[in-house]
Amino acid sequence: MTAETKEIPASYATAKAFCLTSAFWMMVATFYGLLGATELIAPDLTANIGGIVFGRVRPTHINLVLFGFVTPGLLGAAFFFIPRLLGTPLYSERLGVFTALAWNAALVALVATLAMGLTQGREYAELIWPIDVAVVLVFALTFFNFTMTVARRQEKILYVSVWYVLAGCILTACTYALGNVIWRPNSGALVGIPDAILLWFYGHNVFGLLLTPLSAGVTYYVIPRATRAPLYSHTLSLLGFWSLIVVYTHIGTHHLLQVPVPTWLKVVAIVDSVAMVIPVMAFLINIWYTAKGKLGEIHADVGAKFVFTGTIMYFFVSIQGSFMALPDVQRVTHFNNWVVAHAHIGVLGFAGMIALGGIYFTIPKMTGRPLFSRFLADFQYWMVLIGMVGFTIVLTIAGLIQGNAWLNGETVYRVLPQIHVYYVTRAGLGLLIFTSALLGFYNIVRSLLPQRGAMP
Amino acid sequence: MKMTPLAVIVGSLLILATIVFVVVILPFAHTSKTVPSDIFRVRTAEESAGRATYIANGCVYCHSQSVRTIDWDLGAERIAQAGDYVADYPILLGSQRTGPDISQAGGEHPDDWHMAHFINPRYTRTLSLMPPFEFLGPAKLDNLIRYVQSLGFKDADKRMTRQRYWKAEAVKAYEAGPDANVAWLSAHIPQGWRDVPNPYPTSAAGLARGHKIYQDFCLGCHGPVGDGMGPAQQWIYPPPLNFTILKNREISGGILYYQIMNGITGTAMPYFKRDLESEKIWDVGNYVAVYFINDSDANTEPRGIDAAYEP
Ligand code: HEM
Secondary structure (H helix, E strand, O other): OOOOOOOOOOOOHHHHHHHHHHHHHHHHHHHHHHHHHHHHHOOOOOOOOHHHOHHHHHHHHHHHHHHHHHHHHHHHHHHHHHHHHHOOOOOOHHHHHHHHHHHHHHHHHHHHHHHOOOOOOOOOOOOOHHHHHHHHHHHHHHHHHHHHHHHOOOOOOOOHHHHHHHHHHHHHHHHHHHHOOOOOOOOOOOOHHHHHHHHHHHHHHHHHHHHHHHHHHHHHHHHHHHHOOOOOOHHHHHHHHHHHHHHHOOOHHHHOOOOOOOHHHHHHHHHHHHHOHHHHHHHHHHHHHHHOOOHHHHHHOHHHHHHHHHHHHHHHHHHHHHHHOOHHHHHHHOOOHHHHHHHHHHHHHHHHHHHHHHHHHHHHHHHOOOOOOHHHHHHHHHHHHHHHHHHHHHHHHHHHHHHHHHHOOOOHHHHHHHHHHHHHHHHHHHHHHHHHHHHHHHHHHHHHOOOOOOOO | OOOOHHHHHHHHHHHHHHHHHHHHHHHHHHHOOOOOOOOOOOOOHHHHHHHHHHHHOOHHHOOOOOOOOOOOOOOOOOOOOHHHHOOOOOOOOOOOOOOOOOOOOOOOOOHHHHHHHHHOHHHHOOOOOOOOOHHHHHHHHHHHHHHHHHOOHHHHHHHHHHHHHHHHHHHHHHHOOHHHHHHHHHHOOOHHHHOOOOOOOOOHHHHHHHHHHHHHHOHHHHOOOOOOOOHHHHHOOOOOOOHHHHOOOOOOHHHHHHHHHHOOOOOOOOOOOOOOOHHHHHHHHHHHHHHHHOOOOOOOOOOOOOOOOOO
């Protein structure tokens, strides 16, 4: 199977709208991250400004990164490549643009409600009911648009990217509704331990059934295209796809290993977390063998470079994750900045990098012109990479200090001064990432606008 | 395998349904029957309102509510049980300990400590990075304090009863004037401790260490010059002790050590036995004695064999 694509007459309005959405919200999301990081080193700087108190900034940051920056970025690429892979225009560009607008409206509502303290208080499921409904709806609309495009396809065989995008959209619509307890509009929660189990089933699926499949879809498109090589193995594509859905969905309870939930469920979560090497390596081997000997081509395209780097981060975050699910490791790593480091390798290093790569790879093909500035895109690549790797280093160190000090009987308060310097460094690196988002937005806007003078 | 649209969509939905059954519905079947634990009780209206404020302000992103067997910090006396959460809607386990676990925080401090702490956490804990919550206003803060004081349910209630009893006693003693207050404070210290001088000689290095501890742990209440006029003072009653009144009132190194280690339940004076090890307590006690009371019994009789490090 190859990522053969066909030239089709299309405006790509939806794809462009999602790319813009992603680039815009990346600025806002990383700004919120920087704000939160600053508050952790200077808590009185924003004293008594209720709307931006740390406890409201943090969920805003997380939700915007997931639903404002990464997901729309991946979908932006998907709205471009799905029609091309199927040899038919998108079922409805109008519906697509409407979806993008509704998506942005939901994001604005997200920021406003969280700032007002309207939250359901469950991590990754904070949004209040009307926004929950909107989120499910936009995923359903996206899915509908893709499915109808599939139904009208000219190309018989469904390429692996299409599987991932279809599954990612429909499964997310389902688990989002389930995890947000959407049938209980007021609280959006179950009670007690069952609530924790459901929450983390869903919480983990945000990475496993949304970010990962969409990122895999983009990767399966970009890498074979950039290297002009056929995909290494159809069998591995199949194995990776089905095992991802089977294994990833089992492991949510690894967030609850130190909590009184049923032991058998913990065992399932641990065993399957280790078994995650199967979907992860099936995907990575497939991609890496496809790219084997062709790294020059990847290096030559800044979009492909982002994507390929993302696959390397996927390797690291997943291997690390499998270890973190072991109870002995988690004695040290749980509850502290180690987990924050892991989250950033995953969401920024893997899914975020691939989202940016998807955008930069597809925009020239949508517009028929080169990027406004390849240099800026490359510069952003390095800023994100340095920022993200730097985060990983300092937060992992901070996490180890915290975790080991606590095990040794030191109180949380005692350890605060020891991690201060790492928090300061983290804020500095955050500034780097935020700046890169500003440059990226400028570059993407200029690339999409009808061009006059282009930069190098 | 031929990947038709139907195979992809229906196949993945079927897998999801099966797995939801295994990892969500099956566990629900028995965890939803969890019986309340021995400490459980129902929350009052104020406590529930406070919990809503807790949720609205994202306290959960810095505070877990689940004590583990391996923990030493706040609440380590009681390991979390499933039956503690039967009324938690949603459950607020948390995933980060930027601050301590507060599932058992009820009754650890009296209400006035919490008020000063919420107005600005740096008032009671100089190095804290918790945000100030003065903007919530008195009504919401009152409810929030009721919620925090209920954490630990019946255990918290017992601790609160103790806090209230000793608060009344401490206020009475404070209002009776410095002589009576100091006499009352000392009277509750076991005789053995009262008779013990600070066993270690005063040294410049020791005072420097004591100074650092004082800055990091005591300053917000007792103030930079030890007169009890730190920024927390206006929220706390009885107010933080003015150390200068202790001169000529038979204060020994042992008394200072004991009070710092154990705290004075009922007053805002917290115990420091979890935060500070032995040497740090002796050092800060001597710092207070030398600089603020201006009278230290360090290294006087009765004393044992000199410690090996002494010059
Ligand atoms: C084999 C794959 C993976 C495994 C086994 C794994 C395992 C884990 C574990 C055990 C935790 C909980 C840590 C703790 O609380 O002590 C965790 C947290 C997290 N993981 Fe992964 N991980 C994997 C891949 C990923 C990927 C690919 C992403 C992002 C796309 C990701 C994002 C996160 C995030 C954001 C958290 C933090 C959740 C929180 O807020 O507490 N992980 N992971």
